[in-house]
Amino acid sequence: MRGIVESEEILPIPDEPIWIKKRAIEKCRDPSWSMIEKESVIRSFTLTAPYLPKYLWKFWERDLKKMGIRWPIFLRIISTQHRAVEKWVEGKLSWDELAGAIRGEVLDLNKGR
Secondary structure (H helix, E strand, C coil), X not given: CCCCCCCCCCXXXXXXXXXXXXXXXXXXXXXXXXXXXXXXXXXXXCCCCCCHHHHHHHHHHHHHHHCCCCHHHHHHXXXXXXXXXXXXXXXXXXXXXXXXXXXXHHHHHHHCC
């Protein structure tokens, strides 16, 4: 089957992007964003293309392309983990847990191909 890749060496978990987390926290505390729900602010500063998706794509691009997963699909995969991203920003979930959950979604999709 095209695109199936199974190995613990694919999609290694990169270093935690602390700057993304800090930016989301700063924006949550910024009075100019106070009229928007905290969860929406977090999503705006983590899940939009230039932040977490771009960060992970940079590290995983070769493996993702081998699996036949392109950028638009990857964006959808990450968006399914929005609650986990919120927990990560709030310190309720570790980076390894979050990145592992996203990695798991990618691998599950890959198995279904």
